[in-house]
Amino acid sequence: MDTRFFTTWIEGIAKAVAENREHLTALDAAIGDADHGANLDRGFTAVREALAAAPPDSPGKALTLTGTTLIRKVGGASGPLYGTAFRQMGSVLGSAPDVTPSDLATALEAAVAGVRKLGGATEGDKTLLDALAPAAGALRRAVQNGTKTEDALDAALTAAREGARATIPLQARKGRASYLGERSIGHEDPGAASTVLILAALRDAAGG
Numbered sequence: 162m163d164t165r166f167f168t169t170w171i172e173g174i175a176k177a178v179a180e181n182r183e184h185l186t187a188l189d190a191a192i193g194d195a196d197h198g199a200n201l202d203r204g205f206t207a208v209r210e211a212l213a214a215a216p217p218d219s220p221g222k223a224l225t226l227t228g229t230t231l232i233r234k235v236g237g238a239s240g241p242l243y244g245t246a247f248r249q250m251g252s253v254l255g256s257a258p259d260v261t262p263s264d265l266a267t268a269l270e271a272a273v274a275g276v277r278k279l280g281g282a283t284e285g286d287k288t289l290l291d292a293l294a295p296a297a298g299a300l301r302r303a304v305q306n307g308t309k310t311e312d313a314l315d316a317a318l319t320a321a322r323e324g325a326r327a328t329i330p331l332q333a334r335k336g337r338a339s340y341l342g343e344r345s346i347g348h349e350d351p352g353a354a355s356t357v358l359i360l361a362a363l364r365d366a367a368g369g
């Protein structure tokens with residue numbers, strides 16, 4: 162997977178976020194402050210502009226530029242959390258021109274660790290980690306089993322989807338939704354939902 166693969170991924174995320182902006186906003190309206198769709202759309206629009214203005218020459222640089230731009234442009238919790246996730250991935254991949262599926266699994270694991278550290282959340286708290294952590298785990302297992310890239314990324318997407326769906330019956334223990342207590346039960350976490358879009362764009366970048 163080369164720089165072009167990663168810029169295709171990021172462009173795909175921007176497109177999916179724009180298309181699902183109202184859906185993410187509706188999810189956040191139920192248990193938060195109804196800004197997740199608008200925030201992420203603004204952030205990934207800025208990411209698109211940043212990539213066009215200074216085309217990166219490695220996968221790591223593409224991801225780091227994405228993370229830095231999200232931190233700069235997106236308020237609330239999601240900017241710093243997603244920004245950290247992308248910056249961690251960029252940091253792991255460094256300036257290597259090509260990324261193996263195993264490298265990508267390592268990068269996703271670093272994203273999980275970064276998000277966990279910054280947000281202080283763990284799986285089951287009803288956050289984006291509930292989609293991101295199982296996706297990283299599924300990718301790692303698929304890579305270890307020698308699964309071809311497209312199918313490995315499909316397994317990661319499936320795990321993210323299942324993890325996001327599993328947030329519905331949970332009570333939020335982190336973030337703004339936690340203020341609602343038991344009233345947060347019965348709604349999908351918006352961050353987990355946007356993580357599914359990110360993993361779907363990754364699978365699609367591999368031609369899935």
Ligand SMILES: [Mg+2]
Nearest residue numbers: 193194196197
């Ligand atoms: Mg919000």
